[in-house]
Amino acid sequence: MIHIRTEREAIALFNENNNINKPQLILGSGSNILFTDNFKGTILYPDLRGIKIEENDYDDESVIVSAGAGVIWDDLVEWTVARGFGGLENLSLIPGRVGATPVQNIGAYGVEVRESIIKVKALSTDDGSIRIFNNSECEFGYRDSIFKRKNKNRFLVTRVYYRLSTRPSLNLNYDSLKHEVNLLGKETLRNVRHAVINIRQNKLPDPELIGNAGSFFKNSVVTCAVAEKLKIEYPEMPVFEEREGYKKLASGWLIDQCGWKGKRKGDAGVHEKQALVLINYGKATGKEIYDLSEEIRKSVNEKFGVDLVREVEVIGVI
Numbered sequence: 001m002i003h004i005r006t007e008r009e010a011i012a013l014f015n016e017n018n019n020i021n022k023p024q025l026i027l028g029s030g031s032n033i034l035f036t037d038n039f040k041g042t043i044l045y046p047d048l049r050g051i052k053i054e055e056n057d058y059d060d061e062s063v064i065v066s067a068g069a070g071v072i073w074d075d076l077v078e079w080t081v082a083r084g085f086g087g088l089e090n091l092s093l094i095p096g097r098v099g100a101t102p103v104q105n106i107g108a109y110g111v112e113v114r115e116s117i118i119k120v121k122a123l124s125t126d127d128g129s130i131r132i133f134n135n136s137e138c139e140f141g142y143r144d145s146i147f148k149r150k151n152k153n154r155f156l157v158t159r160v161y162y163r164l165s166t167r168p169s170l171n172l173n174y175d176s177l178k179h180e181v182n183l184l185g186k187e188t189l190r191n192v193r194h195a196v197i198n199i200r201q202n203k204l205p206d207p208e209l210i211g212n213a214g215s216f217f218k219n220s221v222v223t224c225a226v227a228e229k230l231k232i233e234y235p236e237m238p239v240f241e242e243r244e245g246y247k248k249l250a251s252g253w254l255i256d257q258c259g260w261k262g263k264r265k266g267d268a269g270v271h272e273k274q275a276l277v278l279i280n281y282g283k284a285t286g287k288e289i290y291d292l293s294e295e296i297r298k299s300v301n302e303k304f305g306v307d308l309v310r311e312v313e314v315i316g317v318i
C-alpha cells in the first residue's frame with residue numbers, strides 16, 4: 001500500500017512506474033468497497049489535503065473552491081456551509097473523501113455532485129502526466145463517471161474543483177427534508193445541513209459503529225414498458241422519472257417486498273430501517289455479505305424480473 005501525500009510525490013512515483021506491482025487499486029476511505037479477499041497488487045492511497053478558494057474565478061454570484069483528494073468529504077461540506085457557499089449542503093455526512101466524489105458522482109436528497117463539479121485534476125498512473133477533466137469529460141451518470149469505467153485505476157484524482165453559489169437557492173424538493181428544515185427554523189444553508197444530518201443519523205447505521213457501505217444496490221433503471229407492467233401488478237410501487245424512455249424503481253422497496261428488511265443470516269444482515277443497506281453485525285466475512293447480496297438479487301429477480309445492480313464495488317475472487 002502506497003500512501004501518497006503530495007502531487008509531486010505521485011508524479012515521481014508514477015514516472016518510476018517500474019516498481020509498482022500490478023494490478024492497482026485506488027482507495028479513498030473504502031466506504032463503498034467490500035473486500036471478499038486480500039487485494040493481490042498495490043493499493044494507492046491518495047491523501048492530498050487542503051481546501052482553497054480559487055480567487056481568480058471569483059465573480060458576484062459564485063465562487064470556485066478546490067479540495068485535495070484526501071480531504072474528508074463532510075469536512076469540505078462543513079467548510080463551505082460555514083462560509084455561506086451553497087451547493088453541497090444536501091450531500092452532508094456522506095462518508096468518504098473528496099477524491100471519490102467525481103468517481104461516484106455522489107448524490108442525496110435531490111442533488112448530485114456533478115451539478116457543482118467544474119473540473120477534476122488527475123494523474124495518469126501510467127506515466128504521471130497531469131490531466132484536467134472538465135465536467136462533460138467526466139461523463140457523469142447515476143453514481144457513475146468515466147473514472148469508474150475506462151479510466152478506472154488509470155487516473156488518480158488529486159484535486160476537485162466545485163463551483164458554489166454565494167447567493168444560494170436551497171433545494172428542498174424532498175418533502176422529508178423540507179419538513180425537517182422547518183422543524184429547525186428558517187430555511188438557511190446551516191439548517192439544511194443540520195436537517196440532512198438529523199435524517200441520515202436517524203435512518204442510516206453509522207459505519208463507525210456497525211459495518212456497512214451505505215446503499216448496497218443502486219436504484220433500478222428499467223424501460224417505461226417494464227415499469228408500466230409492474231405498476232399494474234403493484235400499484236403501490238414507487239416509480240421515479242429517469243431519462244427519456246426509462247423509469248427508476250426504488251430498489252429498497254423491491255427488496256423489502258421480498259421480505260428481506262431486518263433479516264439476518266449469521267452476522268450478515270439487512271438493515272431494519274433501510275432494506276438497501278446490508279450490515280455486518282460483527283464477524284461476517286466479505287464473502288458472507290456478498291453471498292447475502294446474491295440471494296437478495298435472486299429473489300428480487302424471481303419476484304419482479306428486475307436485475308439489481310450493486311453500487312458497492314466488490315474486490316476479490318467471488
Ligand SMILES: Cc1cc2nc3c(=O)[nH]c(=O)nc-3n(C[C@H](O)[C@H](O)[C@H](O)COP(=O)(O)OP(=O)(O)OC[C@H]3O[C@@H](n4cnc5c(N)ncnc54)[C@H](O)[C@@H]3O)c2cc1C
Pocket residue numbers: 025026027028029030031032033046069094095096097098099100101103104105106107108143147153155156157158204205206207212213214215313
Ligand atoms: C453509511 C453510508 C452512507 C452512504 N450514503 C451515500 C449517499 O447518500 N450517496 C452516495 O452517493 N453515496 C453514499 N455512500 C457511499 C460512499 O460514501 C460514497 O461512494 C463515497 O464517495 C466513497 O468515498 P470513499 O473515499 O470511501 O471511496 P472508496 O470507497 O475508497 O472508493 C470508491 C471508488 O472510488 C475510487 N477512488 C477513490 N478515490 C479515488 C481517487 N482519488 N482517484 C481515483 N479513484 C478513486 C475507488 O477506486 C473506488 O472505485 C454511503 C456509504 C455509507 C457507508
